[in-house]
Amino acid sequence: PETVLVGSLPISTFEDLDEAIGVISKDNLVLPGFAVAVNAEKVISALKDENLKACLLSATLLYADGISVVKTIKRKDVENSRIPGCELWVELMRKVADSGQSVYLLGASEETNKATADKLREEFGVHNLTRRNGYFEDEQSIVDEVISLKPDIVTVALGSPRQEFLIAKLREVHPSAFYMGVGGSYDVFVG
Ligand code: UDP
Numbered sequence: 001p002e003t004v005l006v007g008s009l010p011i012s013t014f015e016d017l018d019e020a021i022g023v024i025s026k027d028n029l030v031l032p033g034f035a036v037a038v039n040a041e042k043v044i045s046a047l048k049d050e051n052l053k054a055c056l057l058s059a060t061l062l063y064a065d066g067i068s069v070v071k072t073i074k075r076k077d078v079e080n081s082r083i084p085g086c087e088l089w090v091e092l093m094r095k096v097a098d099s100g101q102s103v104y105l106l107g108a109s110e111e112t113n114k115a116t117a118d119k120l121r122e123e124f125g126v127h128n129l130t131r132r133n134g135y136f137e138d139e140q141s142i143v144d145e146v147i148s149l150k151p152d153i154v155t156v157a158l159g160s161p162r163q164e165f166l167i168a169k170l171r172e173v174h175p176s177a178f179y180m181g182v183g184g185s186y187d188v189f190v191g
Contacts, residue, residue, distance in 0.1 A: 004073045004080075007043040008053055011062050013073055013080035020063060020083050021091050024178065029099050030092065030153055034059040034167055035180040037085035039066025042160060052161050055168045063088070086185040089155060092178075096153055097125040104149060104177075106142065107134035107157030108186040115190040134158050139166065146174050157182045 001012045014020045025031060036059040046053040063083045064070045070082045096103055103126060105117055110133040120126040130149055134157060154177050156163040163181035
């Protein structure tokens with residue numbers, strides 16, 4: 001896909017969700033990486049905060065999830081569609097059900113996190129799954145768990161930018177996974 005600079009962030013442009021799924025997977029396997037949904041708030045925060053900018057630039061895929069980002073790209077004469085993070089995550093889970101890759105589902109309340117895991121197992125057929133709610137005492141326990149489990153896919157619902165900073169840290173200890181921050185996606189999924 002064509003990449004367009006919005007603020008300081010190089011955004012990959014896509015015609016549709018399928019095309020986006022195509023770049024994060026190959027031969028039915030989800031590939032290692034770090035995908036970030038970009039909206040206007042992230043563009044502005046990255047311009048103000050060097051640490052956040054570096055964190056977001058460490059991602060392997062930045063995609064437009066926010067109508068003002070989509071419009072900014074169109075004004076540069078590049079066709080693109082909004083890729084809602086929540087929908088990308090659902091399609092990712094369908095891929096994972098097919099591939100049998102392992103998932104670490106982190107974040108949201110215990111109730112939402114458990115309901116998300118149950119729905120993924122029962123309705124999607126995602127069975128290789130470990131879950132942890134987003135109200136943990138110390139981050140190191142999450143880092144340790146990722147080191148010992150070595151999941152193939154890690155999705156993090158803590159809100160931004162906290163989820164992106166944690167993902168950057170997890171990638172240092174376990175770089176071979178695919179990571180994505182999903183904000184309120186689990187709540188939407190089970191809501
Ligand atoms: N959350 C969490 N731990 C916290 C604070 C928030 O797990 O300490 C969860 C919260 O339950 C929700 C998600 O993080 O599921 C954040 O959703 P929000 O809609 O704020 O994120 P956005 O999509 O706006 O980034």
